[in-house]
Amino acid sequence: MVLLHPSRFPFSLLTLSPSLSLRHYSKTTLLFQPKSTLTTTLTPSSPPPFPLDKLFIPPETKLPLDAAAARILNGSNILLSDYASDAQVLQADFVKSSVETDACPSDGLPEFALVGRSNVGKSSLLNSLVRRKKLALTSKKPGKTQCINHFRINNSWYLVDLPGYGYASAPKELRMDWEKFSKDYFLNRSTLVSVFLLIDASIPAKKIDLDYASWLGQNQIPMTLIFTKCDKRKKVKNGGKRPEENVNDFQDLIRGFFQTVPPWIMTSSVTHQGRDEILLHMAQLRNYWLKH
Numbered sequence: 517m518v519l520l521h522p523s524r525f526p527f528s529l530l531t532l533s534p535s536l537s538l539r540h541y542s543k544t545t546l547l548f549q550p551k552s553t554l555t556t557t558l559t560p561s562s563p564p565p566f567p568l569d570k571l572f573i574p575p576e577t578k579l580p581l582d583a584a585a586a587r588i589l590n591g592s593n594i595l596l597s598d599y600a601s602d603a604q605v606l607q608a609d610f611v612k613s614s615v616e617t618d619a620c621p622s623d624g625l626p627e628f629a630l631v632g633r634s635n636v637g638k639s640s641l642l643n644s645l646v647r648r649k650k651l652a653l654t655s656k657k658p659g660k661t662q663c664i665n666h667f668r669i670n671n672s673w674y675l676v677d678l679p680g681y682g683y684a685s686a687p688k689e690l691r692m693d694w695e696k697f698s699k700d701y702f703l704n705r706s707t708l709v710s711v712f713l714l715i716d717a718s719i720p721a722k723k724i725d726l727d728y729a730s731w732l733g734q735n736q737i738p739m740t741l742i743f744t745k746c747d748k749r750k751k752v753k754n755g756g757k758r759p760e761e762n763v764n765d766f767q768d769l770i771r772g773f774f775q776t777v778p779p780w781i782m783t784s785s786v787t788h789q790g791r792d793e794i795l796l797h798m799a800q801l802r803n804y805w806l807k808h
């Protein structure tokens with residue numbers, strides 16, 4: 517299936533009253549169960565501390581009439597939909613490194629691209645998602661760090677590791693090349709379901725990350741924000757802010773560039789916080805994409 521870019525992922529959501537807050541709903545029983553095969557520690561969520569207009573509601577998903585039945589993925593703003601099935605990673609294989617979009621696998625399987633500033637924790641997250649200690653080392657081998665690296669999951673979809681950006685020591689021309697190269701991939705890869713932009717939540721927002729996120733927003737590239745290192749709670753070096761505050765600040769700074777609220781998930785590769793939530797979110801985006 518080949519989808520043209522603008523129709524990749526219509527975020528057609530409910531019209532929600534900004535004045536409504538999930539706090540208004542107490543949680544009781546679930547009206548629907550996610551079809552996920554994951555055995556997670558997900559619990560019916562506590563009311564998140566943000567209003568409904570900041571919730572990400574996947575397409576074709578309605579907030580249950582009894583809003584107490586809504587399932588929000590832990591540590592995120594994402595409502596779980598009926599599309600969230602087959603989330604488990606059973607098999608992960610490195611497939612290839614490509615130096616341009618046209619050289620990427622052409623089997624039409626849906627894919628998710630992981631991208632972020634160097635040192636943001638991208639390799640750690642990739643390994644955590646597939647429960648392998650060293651799979652992402654493949655992307656760190658000399659010659660592959662500037663490539664589009666495809667990992668096939670369960671023989672049915674791809675995780676894609678894109679070059680990290682913002683290397684302080686890299687020559688300017690190289691940095692420009694990476695930028696051009698990734699932008700071409702974002703704009704022309706028809707099987708890209710969503711970019712997963714990794715942001716370090718243990719430090720205040722960096723301009724380069726804000727620029728990256730706003731570019732994706734302005735170009736209407738579907739994006740999920742993955743906040744990394746949420747276990748780091750020490751106040752040194754981070755301006756005294758907790759990860760939750762950095763997460764909120766980042767969103768406030770990019771809001772103007774998005775028509776609808778981007779989904780976001782808080783994660784840690786140390787505690788594996790957010791791992792199951794990312795996989796469930798990928799599953800629901802992927803299954804929706806496959807049906808349309």
Ligand code: GDP
Nearest residue numbers: 634635636637638639640744745748784785786
């Ligand atoms: P990459 O350059 O984006 O691939 O980043 P790495 O995965 O290599 O991680 C960079 C550094 O951050 C390493 O020292 C990791 O141990 C550390 N790191 C990565 N993820 C986390 C996390 O969730 N929590 C903490 N505390 N440290 C992390």
